[in-house]
Amino acid sequence: MAIRLRRFPHADLPLAAAAPPPSASTPSSQDELKRVAAHRAVELVQSGMVLGLGTGSTAAHAIDRVGDLLRCGALRGVVGVPTSEWAAARAATAGIPLTDLNAHPVVDLSIDGADEVDPALNLVKGRGGSLLREKMVEAASRRFVVIVDESKLVPRLGASRLAVPVEVIPFGWALTLRRLQNVFDAVPGFNLKLRAASTDAKASAFAEKGAEFEPFVTDNKNYIVDLFFEDGIHGDLSRISDDILRITGVVEHGMFLGLASSVIIARKDGATVVVNKET
């Protein structure tokens, strides 16, 4: 497998002693690509680090790998700051001791997946609903390494046409939703909806008829409003971010602007590409 490193400041970090080399064969599935990216990122973990533990199917591989390396003694003294209840449970199963931002307000390294990555390394996160804790932990990190397979690369945020999540408090959520609609009123093809607890067809049908609807509830007991863009988000992302965050009732949104230090991309052709933030 070819590994190309571009401006990767910590490429010279020692690899964990017992880390076997990534598979030399071409990855056969999307999950295998996620595993390749995750294991490459875990090579950056050093003994004694405070480690931000991401959420999702890609981060799961990183958590499991750190657990394996702790178990075999290749890593020691690592403590994890989980970005969700799910990550806490996964880390506990993997045998990673846990801490939190109160005890460790500075995190050495965070490793997490993303839903979208744009060419400037801005991200969409939170399709699993964990954006608030993820952003808190990752913003508190000296280094935030994003791990993705190449399907997550987009020309601009929102361009996958999948959700750009916004966490809102349940109180007055319908008013908050209308205010979010106002921010994007002039955007053709814009749509938004309150996320359902279940995304299956039955739940959507209920929602459309205005019948009993069970909203998705985050770890922080909030709701999620998902924004959808036909052609991605055009314009100044930091201004759009400010416009969203200015709405009373909005807690946080899933655009992670300028937070990623590096993105590790596992490609179908077997290459692993590391792209670093321009400094």
Ligand SMILES: O=C[C@H](O)[C@H](O)[C@H](O)COP(=O)(O)O
């Ligand atoms: O809330 C979920 C998180 O932001 C995840 O990091 C993101 O959805 C990526 O998840 P996955 O690795 O499963 O695609």
